[in-house]
Amino acid sequence: MSARAGILVTGTEVLTGRVTDRNGPWLAERLREIGVDIEAIVVVGDRPQDMAAALGWLAAEGVDLIVTSGGLGPTADDLTAEVVGGFQGREMVLDEALRGRIAAILERLARRWKDLDLNALEDGNRKQATIPAGATILEPIGTAPGLVVPPASGEGPTIVVLPGPPSELQPMWHASVATEALRAATRSASPIEQRMLRLFGIPESELAESLRRAEEGGPSLERLEITTCMRRAELEVVTRFDPAATEDYQAFATFLGERHADTLFSDDESSVDEQVAALLLRAPRQTLAVAESCTGGLVAGRITDLAGSSAYFRGGLVVYSNDAKVTQAGVPVELLEEFGAVSREVAMALADGAAARLGADVGLGITGIAGPGGGTEEKPTGTVWLSACRSDGVRLEQTITMPGDRANVRDRTTTFALHLLRRLLLAPS
Amino acid sequence: MSARAGILVTGTEVLTGRVTDRNGPWLAERLREIGVDIEAIVVVGDRPQDMAAALGWLAAEGVDLIVTSGGLGPTADDLTAEVVGGFQGREMVLDEALRGRIAAILERLARRWKDLDLNALEDGNRKQATIPAGATILEPIGTAPGLVVPPASGEGPTIVVLPGPPSELQPMWHASVATEALRAATRSASPIEQRMLRLFGIPESELAESLRRAEEGGPSLERLEITTCMRRAELEVVTRFDPAATEDYQAFATFLGERHADTLFSDDESSVDEQVAALLLRAPRQTLAVAESCTGGLVAGRITDLAGSSAYFRGGLVVYSNDAKVTQAGVPVELLEEFGAVSREVAMALADGAAARLGADVGLGITGIAGPGGGTEEKPTGTVWLSACRSDGVRLEQTITMPGDRANVRDRTTTFALHLLRRLLLAPS
Numbered sequence A, B: 001m002s003a004r005a006g007i008l009v010t011g012t013e014v015l016t017g018r019v020t021d022r023n024g025p026w027l028a029e030r031l032r033e034i035g036v037d038i039e040a041i042v043v044v045g046d047r048p049q050d051m052a053a054a055l056g057w058l059a060a061e062g063v064d065l066i067v068t069s070g071g072l073g074p075t076a077d078d079l080t081a082e083v084v085g086g087f088q089g090r091e092m093v094l095d096e097a098l099r100g101r102i103a104a105i106l107e108r109l110a111r112r113w114k115d116l117d118l119n120a121l122e123d124g125n126r127k128q129a130t131i132p133a134g135a136t137i138l139e140p141i142g143t144a145p146g147l148v149v150p151p152a153s154g155e156g157p158t159i160v161v162l163p164g165p166p167s168e169l170q171p172m173w174h175a176s177v178a179t180e181a182l183r184a185a186t187r188s189a190s191p192i193e194q195r196m197l198r199l200f201g202i203p204e205s206e207l208a209e210s211l212r213r214a215e216e217g218g219p220s221l222e223r224l225e226i227t228t229c230m231r232r233a234e235l236e237v238v239t240r241f242d243p244a245a246t247e248d249y250q251a252f253a254t255f256l257g258e259r260h261a262d263t264l265f266s267d268d269e270s271s272v273d274e275q276v277a278a279l280l281l282r283a284p285r286q287t288l289a290v291a292e293s294c295t296g297g298l299v300a301g302r303i304t305d306l307a308g309s310s311a312y313f314r315g316g317l318v319v320y321s322n323d324a325k326v327t328q329a330g331v332p333v334e335l336l337e338e339f340g341a342v343s344r345e346v347a348m349a350l351a352d353g354a355a356a357r358l359g360a361d362v363g364l365g366i367t368g369i370a371g372p373g374g375g376t377e378e379k380p381t382g383t384v385w386l387s388a389c390r391s392d393g394v395r396l397e398q399t400i401t402m403p404g405d406r407a408n409v410r411d412r413t414t415t416f417a418l419h420l421l422r423r424l425l426l427a428p429s
Helices: A023-035 A050-060 A080-087 A096-110 A117-128 A166-177 A180-185 A204-215 A245-260 A271-283 A298-303 A321-331 A333-341 A345-360 A408-424 B023-031 B048-060 B080-087 B094-111 B116-127 B164-179 B180-186 B203-216 B241-261 B272-281 B298-303 B323-327 B333-339 B344-358 B406-426
Strands: A003-010 A035-045 A065-067 A092-094 A131-132 A135-137 A145-148 A156-160 A193-200 A225-231 A234-241 A264-265 A288-292 A313-318 A361-369 A384-392 A395-401 B004-010 B035-046 B066-067 B092-094 B130-132 B136-138 B145-149 B158-162 B193-200 B224-229 B234-241 B265-266 B288-292 B313-317 B363-370 B383-392 B395-401
Touching: A003 A023, A003 A050, A023 A035, A023 A065, A023 B080, A035 A050, A035 B048, A050 A065, A050 A080, A050 B035, A050 B158, A065 A135, A080 A092, A080 A131, A080 A145, A080 A156, A096 A117, A117 A131, A117 B203, A131 A145, A131 B406, A135 A166, A135 B136, A145 A166, A145 A180, A145 B180, A156 A166, A156 A180, A166 A180, A193 A245, A204 A245, A204 B116, A225 B193, A225 B203, A225 B288, A234 A245, A271 A298, A288 A298, A288 A321, A298 A313, A298 A408, A298 B234, A298 B298, A313 A321, A313 A345, A313 B323, A321 A345, A321 B313, A321 B344, A333 A345, A345 A361, A345 A384, A345 A395, A345 B323, A361 A408, A384 A408, A384 B023, A395 A408, B004 B023, B004 B048, B023 B035, B023 B066, B035 B048, B035 B130, B035 B203, B035 B288, B035 B383, B048 B080, B080 B092, B080 B130, B080 B145, B080 B158, B116 B130, B116 B203, B136 B164, B136 B406, B145 B180, B158 B164, B193 B241, B203 B224, B203 B234, B203 B241, B234 B241, B265 B272, B272 B298, B272 B406, B288 B298, B288 B323, B288 B344, B288 B406, B298 B313, B298 B406, B313 B323, B313 B344, B323 B333, B323 B344, B333 B344, B344 B383, B344 B395, B363 B406, B383 B406
Parallel strands: A003 A035, A003 A065, A065 A156, A288 A313, A288 A361, B004 B035, B004 B066, B066 B158, B288 B313, B288 B363
Antiparallel strands: A035 B035, A092 A131, A135 A145, A145 A156, A193 A234, A193 A264, A225 A234, A313 B313, A361 A384, A384 A395, B092 B130, B136 B145, B145 B158, B193 B234, B193 B265, B224 B234, B363 B383, B383 B395
16 A cells, blocks of 8 residues: 555645646656655645644545645735644744744845845744754755644644745755654655657547557556547646556557557657757757748747757747738748748748858748637638758658637647658658 | 536547646636636546546536536547437437538538548538437537537536637537527626736735735735736735725735735736737837847747737847847857857847847847856856837836746746836936
């Protein structure tokens, strides 16, 4: 039996949808790495009774560990430490040494803000240094300390209390893993393997059929927990299993690899973004430039998300207006007049223009109608043309009619663009 | 007393962090609009016992309504309809008419995929048309029908079952609101007002001090539920209140407006993105062009997120390499040599170059070190220079050292860029 955990994300801003929670998913992944299974992620507002109710449910479910995020700030609506202290049966006490360490951090911060109110800082300092008696302190990255709080009674889950900002929570989680209190709570943890296969250009029902075929006499799936989902126009197949079932997984992965050789592009967690980067960096190294219209910079933005992209990315042209297509990417006016801005011909001219203007080996051109307006019967909203060209003359074009709203069309187009690049870079001369 | 709801998001892909949940927050906002208070958002995996445990907890908390998202697909791991049917004490039955309607949808889809396996489709069709007896059907947008399922016993919450893809869930939610079953469950709903103030360039502790001052003899905060949070480098203050407390809110908003006149930029939910767009569209209309280095297209991407941006956005130059800065944006080589790529001078040349090359009235230039490498003692990682210029000669420059990792530096820089544009567009001639 493995150790189990629940995650409690607090914050009215998360509960009401104004802020997207990044901590729950991140913590789930880290817990899996140390062999702890997740029961649930619960999001509640900054109301103490709701927090306590959620802690009560997770404890009743019999989890060994609860990790909370948020509610450790200096303002009065940040109540997590107090609620957790009460839940674990521990008194709140001001830790003078901790108060001094936080004060030193505040002093450094104060130099960056002029006209800072020192009384405000002092009150917040006091609040943040008041912690449940007997808790293990995780040193602050910002100004909020984290806590590992075992139950005073010895019965029930240990609670790890972390601040909301991911840049603070993440290093403090790693610190918490090293504490004796957390190790004691997760003693029964046993590692779980997780592997991912990624496919592109295949509907989910095809994969469902493959799973049924496997069940009817293919590799045994009994010891594998398989889930599938569509994400950013790609199909992800994630399998979790006990390390003892590794051979079963390998047989399953081979089975899928044979059935879906044309659409399975990743079996090692690598993203298409990373694969394109690796292909550009192969000897002889090639450089890349893009000219994009409907995606408005998102393709360049996605390429430059990767650190080190300056080694192959020359730059991009966001040619939103027709004028810009002509002056910046060198698209002939006649092409725009004859075929329209959203056409195979203009996509090709954009790819060629990007490569020529920016002196790159590989060019990518994108033009489309992101919506909500702008569609016609012949070219409905969501119509996109993509073109990619290589200095040896090999080139690929593609058109798709994307479903969904403006944001969806733009986001999915970036995935299609990266897959077109991947295919181009893999194509023989 | 107001109606209360819980949201149950299912999907191992969400629980384990591979996919970010967009439905919970979206549903929370919609529920608030119809006057239903949210108790909690719970995320569980595709394990029926975990789903049932979460439903059990939310029901025990006494909510009037539970909305679920996900787990309605054609594959065997999609079990939500069955679990909800069991929880509400209703038998699962195949609805033949619904099966026919889904089959018609599948037939249309089948034309888009070649080599489609029809057996796979048929099995999925049968599964998706098997629903709890007595449930109200929400017609599918994709292939999955939604459901409104009251408890067979008449005791306990009504459950609205919606599919996971946001493009399906959103219209189907609106359909569910019109059903008799949902109206019956939310009869006690009373509207809650929610207002947001946005500030830029102020630490959270300053605001905490303002809240304390209000409590010590300022406007009454008793009937206001106030939460504050930092998001994308902006400070958001959200207040929820009963419509009867509207005057209290107005007094509070006026109090903050007076104390923070220089940093409060939005009191009507408008984002800085929307404000910049509105300022550009004022008569005489002005056009915009950007040249960006470290943000690699994200600023252009953010500007073109808004539908209608083609009315003022001329285009962008993603000048990632020094060569591109010279050839595309016309930055003099001497400036790069004398001051370095990350400098006030180069940011100014980028702004001027963007405006000149793309024929725009307003130019924006961005250059910085996003990291993780590339920092020096003099210019550490996170150093960014921004410049914005107007055709009448007014211009603004700014430098910041951004905290956080590469993704953080890039994202925060887009917010600073938009605020610099806002200030430039508001500046007198």
